[in-house]
Amino acid sequence: MAPKVPKQHELKPLLLWPKINWRLELMLAIISFLSGIFVIYFPISPQENTLKRIRDAFGIIIIVSPVLLPIILWICKTIIVAIVRSCDYSYLYHHIEQQNLEIEDLKANLSDILQRNNYYQECEIILASYIDNNIYISIQSKLTLKVNNLLGVVDNRDGSLMGIFRITERRNNHYYAVATAGIEPVWKGYIVQNSQVTMFPNLKAIYLPQGENHERTRAVNR
Structure with a gap:
């Protein structure tokens, strides 16, 4: 059992850069492609031109959505993370600077003990x-x-x-x-x-x- 670490001043949780799960995306792309093909080739009366156009458009959307949607979400999340990290930069800088000052003070303290x-x-x-x-x-x-x-x-x-x-x-x-x-x-x-x-x-x-x-x-x- 690890000893309990005393509570100290903690940094804000660091937002990680988003990642795309390529395996999941590939599986969704295959499923969507097959579903889209099925929708596009679903039999409709030749006289129903409007319904046919709606069918074709809906099939294309089904095919491309697993590719475009994750990319759009990834771009949006990346922008959000970049903005948040930019806002936190000064906070992180001052925190690291404070830690460095504390380390130098402790080193001086130790040196003083050893010498005096x-x-x-x-x-x-x-x-x-x-x-x-x-x-x-x-x-x-x-x-x-x-x-x-x-x-x-x-x-x-x-x-x-x-x-x-x-x-x-x-x-x-x-x-x-x-x-x-x-x-x-x-x-x-x-x-x-x-x-x-x-x-x-x-x-x-x-x-x-x-x-x-x-x-x-x-x-x-x-």
């Missing part, structure tokens, strides 16, 4: 998993943590940030956290490929104070 503190709380990473399109880590920590606390995963070898995680659940002595930003692509790909990874000799998770707690930590170290 002679002792900082390290958490042992027990497991990393790929569940429901999210990266999760399971950690052990002597420090009492809370749901929504942030953790930075750092490489011991060069101090590079591997990702920011938010704690979603505490179970027994383990904490579960979901990746929120800044995941290192190679590490993420390795976890996704293996579904679960248990060996992390070079990685550690560090608690990232936020708000007043972080300011208090900085004040003490000054």
